[in-house]
Amino acid sequence: MTKPDAINRVIFIKLFVMVIFVWLCGSALLGLRQLRIQAIHEMAEARGRVVQRDAELFMIRAKIAEQVTPGHLGELIESLGPMEPGVPERLEQLVQDSSEVDVGVGGVMDGP
Numbered sequence: 001m002t003k004p005d006a007i008n009r010v011i012f013i014k015l016f017v018m019v020i021f022v023w024l025c026g027s028a029l030l031g032l033r034q035l036r037i038q039a040i041h042e043m044a045e046a047r048g049r050v051v052q053r054d055a056e057l058f059m060i061r062a063k064i065a066e067q068v069t070p071g072h073l074g075e076l077i078e079s080l081g082p083m084e085p086g087v088p089e090r091l092e093q094l095v096q097d098s099s100e101v102d103v104g105v106g107g108v109m110d111g112p
Contacts, residue, residue: 077083
């Protein structure tokens with residue numbers, strides 16, 4: 001093999017290694033770009049779910065507001081009897097009393 005052939009072969013190998021290196025760098029950059037796009041997509045989906053839940057929450061609050069009138073609320077408070085502060089000494093009593101009350105559909109109390 002002559003000296004120019006050896007030089008051409010070395011140049012070809014260097015060029016081949018550079019092409020492979022550029023290809024690997026490009027693939028890595030495309031992979032990172034894909035990960036960013038996927039993360040943005042997941043964030044957009046999460047935001048959509050938050051907006052949907054906010055709309056559901058608004059509808060539930062509107063239904064509650066329709067059902068809770070000052071007169072109805074006054075009757076409910078009077079039916080509970082006299083109110084006392086919830087201090088730690090009465091915690092067990094409050095928990096026991098609340099377990100005896102049956103809460104029906106829509107949060108309306110069915111018990112005493």
